[in-house]
Amino acid sequence: MSSEQKDRICDDMDTQMMIENFQRQEQLKSTSPTLEQQTINDSNRNNQNDDNWEFVQNRRNNKKKNTGNNNIDHRLQPKELSKSSQSYSSSNQNRISSSSNSNQHQTNKSEYRLSITNYALDYASNYHFPPFKLDCYPKINGRKEGTRLINDLIKFITPGFLNQNPCFSKDIFVDLWWIDPEGNIQLIINSTDLYVYLCKKDRYPNQLNNVKINPIPPNHLPPQHTVIIKWVHNSFTDDDIRDELNMKFESIFFIESMHGTINEKNRHIKVEILEKKEYIKILNSGKINLGGQLYSVDEYLPSPRILICNRCNLPGHTKKSCRNSDVNICRRCGKPRSNVKEHMDCEIKCYHCQEKHLANDYKCKIIDKYRRELIDELKKHPERMPPEVQLFIPTEYRSDDRKKMIYNEKAYHQNQCIQQHHHYNRSDEAGWPLLKTNNTPVSTSVVSTNISMAIKTLSEELVEEKKRYEIIQKQIEEKYKNVVQTTNQVLLLVKQVQQTQETIISSMSKVLNQVIVPVCGKSLENLQLVIKKLKTRVRNIELDEVHELINNQISCINEAYKEFDRHQEELKMISYKQNEAMVTAMDNMIQLING
Known part of the structure; x- marks a missing residue:
């Protein structure tokens, strides 16, 4: 038996812990779940997928609705922190009690220990959506x-x-x-x-x-719809990235720089995407072209969240179940917060470790120690986590195996077995939303992708193909109708031109038949009679050549008239056949238009 175990037996620490655990269980059974919790939003510090992150100050605490189960799981007993943490807690409790007495408030002077309860584990292993x-x-x-x-x-x-x-x-x-x-x-x-x-x-x-x-609605989407673009140069502003991404994707919801990754040269960009298909597409690609440069794309994983009491500012429980203090303690100065206005600009000094930071800051040794114990407990019992949840492990809390994430391995392997029983084209990475092929999950989408998701993706693709086919078919039909109508109009114009030509030819024929030919013929005949009379009355006049010339002209006119009449008959026949062909073509066009 070691000296530490002998000291624990002498101090009766194990018995005391059993009594406190029993009292805590009874209290949780008798109290209803509260809707008021205080959480620290450290997404800007640790919710990233890279080992080289900077340590940043926590954001403002947000009050959330608590829908968790307060019942204690007896398989996991509350885990006690080290003696150094207990000594911090003991000294802090004495200081809280003295401050409360000075303000005529009573606090619970009994010694308390920071324990990792099942309620705190459940809270850390779930995604918490804002209202x-x-x-x-x-x-x-x-x-x-x-x-x-x-x-x-x-x-x-x-x-x-x-x-x-x-x-x-x-x-x-x-x-x-x-x-x-x-x-x-x-x-x-x-x-x-x-x-x-x-x-x-x-x-x-x-x-x-x-x-x-x-x-x-909330300002942000869940982690399952969020990706990270890594190491984007600072000269490339968020607005430039937003404009370029909006040209490539239709469902960009929110874009912002991750403050915990900003350095002199570059930073990470967090991108939230509404459509799951576009989210899977950008993750499967692994790269994205922005401003002519290729940047790596990875999924966004949140780190485990810590439940911090809004009364005593210690982790592991809520205000309603707090037994450490009867008054609200200021997170800035550590004194009772009876008047809120007096504590707007009070001195910042953590009453846990006496350092220059807020009492609920992750820089605090007590909270840092509790966080490390909480992450270790989640590593030991990943089966507590829902199948769709994956949590990021900050660099300073990783063990020797250097794993970056905590996930429910059993649920993941079950999902893999389901996928292996279905046949699909494994060479087509775009066909199925599988991001990696190794034995360990690397993205939230891999864990959450199941048969329902695959059917949903195929259904969406079929619907899109059907819409695309209908649109193309309508375009073709419209073009066909336009061509038919244009052809019909051309045929009408041709018919009008033909009718005009027939009218002109008919008019010309009438003029030749009724005016030019008769007049010319009659004039020549009269001239021939005049020449004959001159020959009989006037002697020594040589008019034989003129008479012969007139006879030849009369013969030419008669022959030309006969040739013209023959050509006219042929034109009438051709025009008749053209009319028949035009009528047939126009009837066919009308039938095509009417369907």
């Missing part, structure tokens, strides 16, 4: 009215949602909703597909039950 807000005019006063509004909203969005997600087999419902103090409705949706679908405002009705609705 949707529905501004209502007039305001919602009762729960019945709100229930009616929610049911009508679900009925309204169901057809459009199922049209876009034909393979969605689950029930469409809201996981949690409530009426806020302003009379508006707030919704919690844990289904990724429904969450993404409702992130677009044009998919909501303008009015339901005589209540005007102004939807305010």
Whole structure:
């Protein structure tokens, strides 16, 4: 038996821990889950897929709705922190108690330990989606009215949602909703597909039950629709990237630089994409061309989130189950926060470790130690995680195996077995959303891709091909109709020209038959008679040559008239045949136009 174990027996630490665990279990059973939790949003620091990240300051704490289960899983007992952490906690508790007494507030003076409860593990191993807000005019006063509004909203969005997600087999419902103090409705949706679908405002009705609705969706999409573009040069601004990506993709939702990766030369860009097909396409490519340069593309994985009490600012529990203090402790100075205005600009000094940072900052030794223990516990029990969840392990918390992520291996391998029983073209990477072929999962999409997703992808492709075919068919039909109509118009013009020619020829024939030929012939005949009379009356006049010339001209006129009459008959026959062909062609065109 080691000296440490002997010390634990002497101090009765194991018995004390058992008693505290039993009391905590009884308290969690008797208390209902609270909707008020405080979390630290460190997505700008650790939610990235690279080993060389900078340490950045945490963002402002956000209050979230808690829908988790407070029941204790007896397979995992709460894990106690090291003695150094206990000594920090003990000294902090004494200081909190003394500060509370000075302000005539009572605090719990009993010694407490930071333990990793199953509730904290469940909270860390799940994705937590922010709420949707529905501004209502007039305001919602009762729960019945709100229930009616929610049911009508679900009925309204169901057809459009199922049209876009034909393979969605689950029930469409809201996981949690409530009426806020302003009379508006707030919704919690844990289904990724429904969450993404409702992130677009044009998919909501303008009015339901005589209540005007102004939807305010969350500003960000889930991690399953987020990618990272790595090491983008700082000269390439976010607006330039946004403009170029919008030309290549139709469903870009949000773009921002990841502050924890910004250095003098480059940084990472986080891109949120609405359409799952475009998300898979950009991930499968692995590269993207921006500004004439190729950049690596990887998935976005969040790091485990820590549940931090909003009262004592210690991790592992919520304000409602806090037994460390009876008053709210300021995270800046560590004194009781009785007057909020007095603590707006108070001195920043962590009461956990006496350093110059907030009490809930990840720089704190207590929180850093707790976070390390929490990640180690998740590594030991990945089966607690949902199949679709993958968490990123920050560089400083990785073990010797240098694994970058935590995931449910059992669920992943089951998914792989299902995929191996189906035959598909493995050489066509674009045909199936598989990003890697090694034995370890490398992306959230690989874990979440199953038979339903494959059918959904194929269904979407078939629908798009059908739409494309219909569009091309309509274009061809329109072009064909235009050609037929143009040809018909040309035939009409040809017919009009032919009729005009026939009219002109007929007029010319009448002029020749009735005027020119008779007049010329008669004139020559009269001239011939005059010559004959002159020869009989006047002697010694030589008019024989003139008489012969006139006879020859009369013969030429008669022959030309006969030739003209023959050609005219031939033109009439040709014109008749042209008319018949034109009528037949126009009848055929009319039949083609009418179908």
